[in-house]
Amino acid sequence: MNIYDFTLNELENYLVSNGFKKFNATQIIEWMYEKGVYDFNKMTNLSKNLISFLCEKFYFGHLEIIEVEKSNLANKYLLELNDHNKIECVLMNHDYGYSLCISSQVGCNMGCAFCESGRLKKVRDLTLSELVLQIITVEKYEKKRITSVVVMGIGEPFDNYNNIKRFIEVVTNNKMIGIGQRHLTISTCGLVPKIYEFADLETGVNLAVSLHAPNNAIRDKIMKINHAYKIEDIMKALDYYIEKTNRRVTIEYIMLDGINDSEECARELSRLVKDKLMYVNIIPYNETSHFELKRSNDFKIKRFYDILKMNNVNVTIRKEMGSNLSAACGQLRANVEGSGK
Ligand code: SF4
Incomplete structure (x- = not known):
């Protein structure tokens, strides 16, 4: 088993059920996450018996960086998973520190009309270790400390909800990745039932919603998910989320020429979000050769x-951050994997 596939709690339970002590899990986690030791034999405060058990049961998984595109403000990494599937993550250099945008699935089934990641359909969900190792791999490669993480790369995080929940535990645990809840953002295209579940977790983790349209007529055309969950359903779920958490929600809005960028659209969007604990992040679209959208x-x-x-x-x-990179999410992977998959 890949040891990165365990939260602290899960490792504690596993060790206890095999006759070891609960605190052994914390010892192992400290070696891995604080001291960067990836060899059980070098974990000097563990008993010989435990070390041989760990050596027999676990390995330290890793992700292979197979391509890096660099620019002043952002670096983009193409990573290969054990089964040779590929994902991307992007490191951004902000005034306030380094922020990593990670993928949550191999491909995506949501099929948004403007998105490279959705063009290559979902192959599978990422495991907990594959989520966590994106952070660890880039930190090691860059020798830099990542201070915030956004789950906004390839995939719909709420379509991989269980692992995202476990990922939140690992990222925000001080003994593990140790990034504060307020520096972690999960971005969804609007899977309404999961917004309610996420609200009920009552974490301080940020939520962003890709709205990209002020009404259902436009959203139906560019986001398939809108056939399942309408804008009013999303807004109701967000009201619930805000009531539960008192956290501000980010509304993502990609500007597409002649589709959703009229003055009337701006007024309609204003009416939708006005007086709510929300802020709108306008995103200039990165054109790709596969779509006609401008x-x-x-x-x-x-x-x-x-x-x-x-x-x-x-x-x-x-x-x-990276218009000279293969900047659209999924574009670097799509270039490598080819089209029509
Ligand atoms: S924008 Fe997000 S949800 Fe939509 S297809 Fe792309 S990765 Fe999936």
């Missing part, structure tokens, strides 16, 4: 932003 021009983006501002909506325009 990026809104800077004038339209600014006008859209101004209308939201005039309506007292908290809004930012996302800084473009």
